[in-house]
Amino acid sequence: MPLPAKLLVDIHTHVYLPRYTALLRSRSSVPLIRSIVNSEGVAEDRLLILDHEPSGGRPVGPQYWDREEKLNFMDKHGIDISVVSTANPWLDFLPASQAHTLASELNNDLEEYCSTAPSVASRQIKRLYGFGLLPLVPEITTSALLDIVKQIGELPHLRGLIMGTRGIGRGLDDEALEPVWAAIEKAGLVVFLHPHYGVDGSAWGDKDNGHVLPLALGFPFETTTAATRLILSGVFDKFPSLRLLLAHSGGALPALSSRLASCIDHDPVVASRLKHDARYYLGKLYLDAVAYGPEELGFVSDVISRADKFETGSSAKAAPNRSAGSKRMLFGTDHPFFPPLSASEKWKSVTENLEAINDVQGWSEEDRSGVRGENAVALFNL
Amino acid sequence: MPLPAKLLVDIHTHVYLPRYTALLRSRSSVPLIRSIVNSEGVAEDRLLILDHEPSGGRPVGPQYWDREEKLNFMDKHGIDISVVSTANPWLDFLPASQAHTLASELNNDLEEYCSTAPSVASRQIKRLYGFGLLPLVPEITTSALLDIVKQIGELPHLRGLIMGTRGIGRGLDDEALEPVWAAIEKAGLVVFLHPHYGVDGSAWGDKDNGHVLPLALGFPFETTTAATRLILSGVFDKFPSLRLLLAHSGGALPALSSRLASCIDHDPVVASRLKHDARYYLGKLYLDAVAYGPEELGFVSDVISRADKFETGSSAKAAPNRSAGSKRMLFGTDHPFFPPLSASEKWKSVTENLEAINDVQGWSEEDRSGVRGENAVALFNL
Numbered sequence: 001m002p003l004p005a006k007l008l009v010d011i012h013t014h015v016y017l018p019r020y021t022a023l024l025r026s027r028s029s030v031p032l033i034r035s036i037v038n039s040e041g042v043a044e045d046r047l048l049i050l051d052h053e054p055s056g057g058r059p060v061g062p063q064y065w066d067r068e069e070k071l072n073f074m075d076k077h078g079i080d081i082s083v084v085s086t087a088n089p090w091l092d093f094l095p096a097s098q099a100h101t102l103a104s105e106l107n108n109d110l111e112e113y114c115s116t117a118p119s120v121a122s123r124q125i126k127r128l129y130g131f132g133l134l135p136l137v138p139e140i141t142t143s144a145l146l147d148i149v150k151q152i153g154e155l156p157h158l159r160g161l162i163m164g165t166r167g168i169g170r171g172l173d174d175e176a177l178e179p180v181w182a183a184i185e186k187a188g189l190v191v192f193l194h195p196h197y198g199v200d201g202s203a204w205g206d207k208d209n210g211h212v213l214p215l216a217l218g219f220p221f222e223t224t225t226a227a228t229r230l231i232l233s234g235v236f237d238k239f240p241s242l243r244l245l246l247a248h249s250g251g252a253l254p255a256l257s258s259r260l261a262s263c264i265d266h267d268p269v270v271a272s273r274l275k276h277d278a279r280y281y282l283g284k285l286y287l288d289a290v291a292y293g294p295e296e297l298g299f300v301s302d303v304i305s306r307a308d309k310f311e312t313g314s315s316a317k318a319a320p321n322r323s324a325g326s327k328r329m330l331f332g333t334d335h336p337f338f339p340p341l342s343a344s345e346k347w348k349s350v351t352e353n354l355e356a357i358n359d360v361q362g363w364s365e366e367d368r369s370g371v372r373g374e375n376a377v378a379l380f381n382l
Numbered sequence: 383m384p385l386p387a388k389l390l391v392d393i394h395t396h397v398y399l400p401r402y403t404a405l406l407r408s409r410s411s412v413p414l415i416r417s418i419v420n421s422e423g424v425a426e427d428r429l430l431i432l433d434h435e436p437s438g439g440r441p442v443g444p445q446y447w448d449r450e451e452k453l454n455f456m457d458k459h460g461i462d463i464s465v466v467s468t469a470n471p472w473l474d475f476l477p478a479s480q481a482h483t484l485a486s487e488l489n490n491d492l493e494e495y496c497s498t499a500p501s502v503a504s505r506q507i508k509r510l511y512g513f514g515l516l517p518l519v520p521e522i523t524t525s526a527l528l529d530i531v532k533q534i535g536e537l538p539h540l541r542g543l544i545m546g547t548r549g550i551g552r553g554l555d556d557e558a559l560e561p562v563w564a565a566i567e568k569a570g571l572v573v574f575l576h577p578h579y580g581v582d583g584s585a586w587g588d589k590d591n592g593h594v595l596p597l598a599l600g601f602p603f604e605t606t607t608a609a610t611r612l613i614l615s616g617v618f619d620k621f622p623s624l625r626l627l628l629a630h631s632g633g634a635l636p637a638l639s640s641r642l643a644s645c646i647d648h649d650p651v652v653a654s655r656l657k658h659d660a661r662y663y664l665g666k667l668y669l670d671a672v673a674y675g676p677e678e679l680g681f682v683s684d685v686i687s688r689a690d691k692f693e694t695g696s697s698a699k700a701a702p703n704r705s706a707g708s709k710r711m712l713f714g715t716d717h718p719f720f721p722p723l724s725a726s727e728k729w730k731s732v733t734e735n736l737e738a739i740n741d742v743q744g745w746s747e748e749d750r751s752g753v754r755g756e757n758a759v760a761l762f763n764l
Contacts, residue, residue, distance in 0.1 A: 170587065170588060171587040171588075173587055173589055199581050199582060199585055199603070200581060200582030200584070200585070202582070203581055203582070203603075203604075204607070205552065205553040205555055205611055206552060207555055207611070207615065208651055209611075209614050209649075209651065209652055210649035210651030210652050211645070211649055211651075212610075212614065212642070212645045212646055212651075212652055213607070213610065213611070213614075215645045216610070216638060216641050216642040216645035216646075217603070217606060217607055217610060217634075217638060217642070220634065220638055220641065221581070221585075221599070221603050221634070222585075224599060224634070225585050225586070225595070228595065228598070228599060229587055229589070229591075229595070232589070232591050232594065232595075233589065248641065251634075252599075252603070252606070252634030252637055252638060254637065255602075255634055255636065255673075255678060256598060256599060256602055256633075256634060257675070258673060258674035258675030258677075258734075258738070259602065259630065259673060259674050260598040260599070261674065262598075262720065262730075262731060262734060263593070263594045263597045263598035263720075264594055265723075265730065266720045266721070266722070266723060266730075266731065267591075267592035267593055267594050268592065268723055269590055269591065269592030269593075269594075270591055270592050270594055271723055279675075291640060292640035292641050292643065292644045293639070293640030293661075295640075295681060295684040295685055295688060296637060296681075298681075298684075299637070299677060299678075299680075299681035302677040302680075302681075303677055306677060319743055320677055320743075338644065338645075338648045339648070340648070341647070341648060341650060341653055348644075348647065348648075349644060349648065352640075352644060356640075359701075361701055361702075
């Protein structure tokens with residue numbers, strides 16, 4: 001019997017479940033989905049996620065909510081398994097009691113979405129797994145959050161949870177979240193940290209550049225800021241087994257990590273706060289491989305692999321080992337975002353990320369297949 | 383006669399000239415320098431650059447204004463030549479007429495600061511060169527800006543100019559600046575693009591992390607945003623010989639450049655605006671080597687060297703050539719910022735950047751000496 005082919009696993013792929021879409025359609029303030037008639041006279045749904053959305057919102061359709069569309073997209077691109085997450089803005093805009101109820105309902109919906117999906121041919125695994133949602137909103141109680149962590153931990157096809165960067169209103173470096181980190185760590189769930197708000201829009205100026213600046217820069221800046229604040233808060237010292245997966249290859253964090261370490265070393269307020277050099281903590285992270293270029297991916301794997309050198313007391317001096325660093329990197333597509341502007345068989349946003357994985361200098365074929373899928377199989381225990 | 387040793391040239395090193403310091407001391411609103419009595423009962427000067435400055439402002443002393451201190455610092459670290467620039471906030475806070483007058487005076491002061499400095503032993507070159515200042519403030523006239531570009535071009539020891547990211551109030555993608563770019567390009571001056579404002583402080587949260595977040599993240603985010611807006615505005619298509627040097631190795635721009643290119647490709651507003659893929663323009667930039675780590679520097683040189691592949695019509699497929707990329711990278715210290723927290727012979731912020739240059743995988747000894755000094759000799763025609 002031939003060995004089964006290596007799996008291609010997409011760990012960065014989003015859905016707006018029907019229950020969530022219905023809520024967005026019912027709303028009269030952002031976030032919402034509204035129907036418009038577009039410039040060609042055709043009815044079209046537009047999603048407005050944030051106030052002052054450029055270009056009148058994002059055209060949306062069944063690829064945002066219909067499971068068949070997700071499976072079709074996976075088939076078209078040779079993706080065996082997707083670990084699906086609700087896209088932003090999650091539950092951020094809801095009052096606490098509604099967020100609590102809806103988180104529970106959406107987690108059950110996502111479990112059903114996955115558990116009733118087809119299986120991978122000739123394997124005992126499903127084609128869909130999921131990241132659940134926590135009701136991370138102001139005034140939520142710790143016990144409500146812990147209830148939902150427990151729920152996610154008990155739903156067999158949910159293997160982690162997605163969260164934004166605001167926590168319960170004061171960011172992820174809020175001490176009030178420590179019991180939540182402890183529970184997530186204990187449950188062995190993967191936290192997928194994903195941006196939503198970007199940065200203050202005044203930085204983008206008054207030219208119309210579409211969504212480019214908030215998406216290309218604002219999103220990575222937000223992730224970078226949140227992860228840096230987590231490092232500075234000592235969360236990784238307190239919860240060393242916490243498994244945090246950063247969207248978009250960690251944004252700018254890998255590139256700014258030596259600058260961060262230097263700024264910490266030179267600032268009397270924080271210089272002696274952490275157990276290790278800031279770069280050590282990057283080796284504890286997981287990063288998706290959604291960076292669109294092989295040089296970017298190679299660099300990220302360097303940064304992960306050098307982390308051990310920065311453990312306090314380490315005498316390691318070796319040059320970075322890209323193979324070792326690749327073990328914490330995982331393929332993703334960001335589907336259904338970034339559709340091609342003109343009709344094409346495959347999505348460029350997907351093929352670019354696959355080509356990037358293929359073209360990284362210094363990765364072996366084993367490293368590449370790890371990033372394409374085997375690392376996800378291990379991380380999510382598929 | 384032995385060949386002269388290779389030069390070490392610091393192109394990222396700041397000064398507050400005495401005329402500028404006197405202005406800051408005379409002010410009662412930020413930016414200002416004020417004298418306080420510190421917690422040990424000792425009188426101390428504090429510089430407040432921005433409102434809500436963390437930690438009560440930055441302790442400052444003669445290393446910020448005294449030329450002897452600059453030369454002592456250079457001697458201590460084996461730096462032969464410094465290309466000195468006024469540190470932020472430059473003239474941003476002044477009314478137009480005062481900014482115009484002061485720019486002219488400070489440029490003359492800096493010329494004198496350099497021209498009366500000692501020479502490099504046995505060479506016909508000075509140890510100090512400078513970047514001038516433009517009066518980039520709202521309501522300044524184009525002719526005033528062009529006057530000062532002309533002045534800088536005629537002062538023999540000024541080889542470029544430093545600027546922030548706000549232009550005359552609407553950023554660097556403002557069409558009103560096009561005559562200024564044209565004049566700078568024609569004069570062959572190097573523009574040193576340097577951050578000042580960072581990003582909106584609400585992103586940093588309410589924990590006291592000293593200056594770490596605005597410096598480690600806010601500064602690079604600001605530079606990245608400004609350079610991206612320049613790319614999107616088509617400035618590099620219109621002024622292909624403009625020589626732009628980005629502070630802090632371009633911030634996050636190299637790491638986000640493939641994401642930027644992908645976001646442009648997928649956005650109908652900008653997809654067909656530029657002559658080339660966004661990554662092409664990174665090969666037209668110069669970047670300092672102030673990134674504190676060898677993996678960062680190696681990656682930046684990869685990104686520079688791959689740029690040619692992204693020229694429209696290019697059929698180049700070669701893997702990045704780090705040696706080629708190193709030619710646009712230049713050593714810097716950020717002196718007098720980032721002094722060591724405890725007494726030490728050499729500054730860690732300097733030795734870290736020198737060690738990083740030394741440790742880049744794939745750079746030859748010639749590449750390293752280029753980054754340490756020969757690239758600056760060529761760029762600034764020293």
